[in-house]
Amino acid sequence: MNVEHIPVLLREVTEMLRPGQDGIYLDATIGPGGHAEGILQCAGNCTLIGIDRDEKAIERAKERLKNYRNVHFIRDSFANIKAAVNSLGYDSVNGILLDLGVSALHLKSEGRGFSFLKDEPLDMRMDQRQGLTAEDVVNRYPGKELATVIWQYGEERFSRKIAKAIVNARRRKRIRSCRELAGIIEKVIRRGRIHPATRTFQAVRIEVNKELEELPAAIDAGVELLEPEGRFCVISYHSLEDRIVKNAFKKLAKDGLFNIITKKPLVPDRQEQRLNPSSRSAKLRVGEKI
Structure with a gap:
């Protein structure tokens, strides 16, 4: 592409x-x-x-x-x-x-998992050689730790609410795609000036790549x-x-x-x-x- x-x-x-x-x-x-x-x-x-x-x-x-x-x-x-x-x-x-x-x-290339607008695997790794993926963060991090990541790296004021929704959803089945994660967030956060998933995706990406x-x-x-x-x-x-x-x-x-x-x-x-x-x-x- x-x-x-x-x-x-x-x-x-x-x-x-x-x-x-x-x-x-x-x-x-x-x-x-x-x-x-x-x-x-x-x-x-x-x-x-x-x-x-x-x-x-x-x-x-x-x-x-x-x-x-x-x-x-x-x-x-x-x-x-x-x-x-x-x-x-x-x-x-x-x-x-x-x-x-x-x-x-990153956002537009197929299969990289950076965009909440795409139905593709949750990846977000800038370096494909590393182990940790966005799917790992979303499914393995304890709820409290996940909320901290979303708050600190996404500056998302609804971080606890989003983390709780993610934890509840992953109890039913593993969250594997960007669209799945975005859909979970959209159910608990109303649309505003930016897409409800914007800050959470930013936070998870920063955590995966240790950018800060x-x-x-x-x-x-x-x-x-x-x-x-x-x-x-x-x-x-x-x-x-x-x-x-x-x-x-x-x-x-x-x-x-x-x-x-x-x-x-x-x-x-x-x-x-x-x-x-x-x-x-x-x-x-x-x-x-x-």
């Missing part, structure tokens, strides 16, 4: 990253390669390192960037960026990009890799991610390691939001190593 990928805040990322011809740049969540292509279009002779734990994403990025030289791909988590970069023989980089969250490739647990480690490792005056760009899509990035940058600045370039996060303009509705919640924060 050919899923169109539109990189979010591409102009802002390339302006802030300031790629130079002799530089080494790390796209630690390369996905299908949209941002990486933008960087290479600005500085075609630079070295670009692309990391992603999703095999399909790496395949798409390789195809998209096949005409560029000096591009390296590594299948790994962004939490391991320092070891990944070192494995290629590089000790430092001139700029880093993290584009967090789930992409159109790995983010602080990735930022710390990235700062170690950066050359002085190298820039760190992070795009987040919900308040939990943004809060972690904001606080990490503030601590780095307080410790004298970092200048915060974006006093307020950059957000997509109206035209970009209209062309790419999934960009609406995006926030870009940028720091520069001292």
Whole structure:
């Protein structure tokens, strides 16, 4: 399935990253390669390192960037960026990009189990090599633990009600599909501005992939890799991610390691939001190593 990928805040990322011809740049969540292509279009002779734990994403990025030289791909988590970069023989980089969250490739690709709109197995693994799936979380976690996950990672005020409904439903039969889970939630939560299952699916996805647990480690490792005056760009899509990035940058600045370039996060303009509705919640924060 050919899923169109539109990189979010591409102009802002390339302006802030300031790629130079002799530089080494790390796209630690390369996905299908949209941002990486933008960087290479600005500085075609630079070295670009692309990391992603999703095999399909790496395949798409390789195809998209096949005409560029000096591009390296590594299948790994962004939490391991320092070891990944070192494995290629590089000790430092001139700029880093993290584009967090789930992409159109995940939501629209068949059989990945990220979308509550599809009748497919509950999976949600960005890395198919790992064991834990969304089906495991939904069917094995005790009710109290499930409610905590939905509350903490989904900021869902009806977390206990949803967890109770899930536990009651799985007593009758194992919950195996996205549509089943969405249907259980829809029965207990009224429709509002967003689909009732939106926050729960976000929470389960974050739990499966340990996204928030790995983010602080990735930022710390990235700062170690950066050359002085190298820039760190992070795009987040919900308040939990943004809060972690904001606080990490503030601590780095307080410790004298970092200048915060974006006093307020950059957000997509109206035209970009209209062309790419999934960009609406995006926030870009940028720091520069001292």
